[in-house]
Amino acid sequence: MENPSLLSFIEYLQIEKNCSRYTIEHYTQDINEFLLFMSEQGIKNLQVVEYFDARLFLTKLYEKNLSKRSVARKTSCLRSFYKFMMREEIVAENPFALVSLPKKDQMLPRFMYEEELNKLFSSLDKDTPLGLRDSAILELLYATGIRVSECCEIKMQDIDFSMGTILIHGKGKKDRYAPLGGFAKDAVQSYIKEAREVLHKARNKTHSYLFVNFRGDPLTPRGVRYILSGLIKRATTDGSLHPHMLRHSFATHLLNNGADIRTVQELLGHSKISSTQIYTHVTKDQLRKVYNASHPRA
Incomplete structure (x- = not known):
């Protein structure tokens, strides 16, 4: 109880x-x-x-x-x-009020290099309905930088292919629009046209969620992470890679290629820019490595 x-x-x-x-x-x-x-x-x-x-x-x-x-x-x-x-006057005191929060370790987010991503995308099997679904999930996560939980909340009516956008239902009921890149758009359209109905109708399920499992039910965040972990294991021997790196890679690659931090903040759905600024540390580290490796007098 x-x-x-x-x-x-x-x-x-x-x-x-x-x-x-x-x-x-x-x-x-x-x-x-x-x-x-x-x-x-x-x-x-x-x-x-x-x-x-x-x-x-x-x-x-x-x-x-x-x-x-x-x-x-x-x-x-x-x-x-x-x-x-x-x-609510259920208790008189808060025993956790004076408990100090442990300082979090400042860990820079790990991202995937383009070579690693290319291996991942090229390893996809698009000859089956599940393969087309997995391809759409992978392309969408990297193209938009959305969280796995946000990916699972997408419904068919949230996608506007004519405008190339998706309505994302973020944390705290905060909605935002994410642009849909060309590769992701093609992958999602192929999945909807050739795979979703096959999976959806196999068990006579009726719902409007975009991504479904083999039973026709909406995919859960745990299910998506399981799928992505399997794809990563098949594509690379690096056991340190994990699904959330797609979001890290999205942010890092945008900043490395000149996107301004406010735009990246909006795309990631961060309420505070301090959450986005950690990616600038990653890009500075990357720039330093490139400089040290390339400059004659570095």
């Missing part, structure tokens, strides 16, 4: 905060993890949790070798949860 405070918090996230279902899933998982910790520690209810308990929970997280980013996310989630419960 779900905790009633958690159910109220989820309702608050859905109605007042307009959070996406993926954000709500993460919040629910993190809070349930804390509820399990409470049970293991013999803590009876949320009202009696103290600062010491919050610190002990963080210690347990570190013992699991979680990244600083994951620990910070879980801490922030529980801080928000208790802040909500204080507003």
